[in-house]
Amino acid sequence: MPFTKIVTLTDIHIMPENGRLIGIDPTERLRLAIEHINRTQVDAELCVITGDLTHKGDPDSYETLRQELAKLRIPVRILVGNHDIRENFRDAFPEADDDGNGFVQFATDLAGWRLIGLDPLHGPPYIYPDSHAGVLCGKRLEYLKSALAGANGKPVIIFMHHPPFDTGFPGMDRIKLWNHEEFRSCLEGHDVRQIICGHIHRTISASWGGIPAMIMKSLVDQMPFDLVTVDSSLATLEPPAYGVLLLKDQTVLCHSVEFMSELPVGHDPASMSRT
Numbered sequence: 001m002p003f004t005k006i007v008t009l010t011d012i013h014i015m016p017e018n019g020r021l022i023g024i025d026p027t028e029r030l031r032l033a034i035e036h037i038n039r040t041q042v043d044a045e046l047c048v049i050t051g052d053l054t055h056k057g058d059p060d061s062y063e064t065l066r067q068e069l070a071k072l073r074i075p076v077r078i079l080v081g082n083h084d085i086r087e088n089f090r091d092a093f094p095e096a097d098d099d100g101n102g103f104v105q106f107a108t109d110l111a112g113w114r115l116i117g118l119d120p121l122h123g124p125p126y127i128y129p130d131s132h133a134g135v136l137c138g139k140r141l142e143y144l145k146s147a148l149a150g151a152n153g154k155p156v157i158i159f160m161h162h163p164p165f166d167t168g169f170p171g172m173d174r175i176k177l178w179n180h181e182e183f184r185s186c187l188e189g190h191d192v193r194q195i196i197c198g199h200i201h202r203t204i205s206a207s208w209g210g211i212p213a214m215i216m217k218s219l220v221d222q223m224p225f226d227l228v229t230v231d232s233s234l235a236t237l238e239p240p241a242y243g244v245l246l247l248k249d250q251t252v253l254c255h256s257v258e259f260m261s262e263l264p265v266g267h268d269p270a271s272m273s274r275t
Helices: 028-041 059-069 086-092 140-148 180-187
Strands: 004-007 046-050 075-081 106-110 113-117 156-159 192-197 204-208 211-216 243-249 251-257
Touching: 004 028, 028 059, 028 243, 046 113, 046 192, 059 086, 106 140, 113 140, 140 180, 192 243, 192 251
Parallel strands: 004 046, 046 075, 113 156, 156 192, 192 211
Antiparallel strands: 004 243, 106 113, 204 211, 243 251
């Protein structure tokens, strides 16, 4: 039985007026990622984007995002993060998922798995810094409970922007999913095999209450390995990456693909052999 493949992107941070983040052009990074995915991952069943689509939440940035994602050769489901403005996102993506209460959430089945996407965006009103943290209100938690019940015994993968656990970065841990205990209680009794998040801008593997979790890298800047400084805006120029999930039988494999570290075209891979 072959693997079922899902690509994940997160923390794209498209800037208005071709702006840059610490010298990085987010739109160009997205283009490079899409080019790599179209060349190497076209057999994927789905791409899930886990939020922070733009940096300012402005309409022009969402229009830029729409134009670039139109080039992607695999189906895409889009979620929102703390840098997004849900209303502006919906104006640009009217076909995006809606859970019936206006939140960007989805539940779908794929190759014997249930995939659930959640919307932890804390707003409106968007009041910062509090709105940089994640919250799942009662309506969103009820949707999650219903989506889990609809799994009917299938193993579950949950996609969301904010991790529900501390990561060791004190500035980011202040703006994780605030009501993580309520979230955890919803998962009890269900076969949740994996949680996929963004937000931190670093590849992190975790086990949270016995549930495997993976945080994927941003397409732009990354969080430096500083476990002391209380600052969520720290950034480093480590290489970007997108994620690839491989599903087979009862197994989930999570890969991080540093698409800008690829060997140049025409290079002989044998020359890089370890033997």
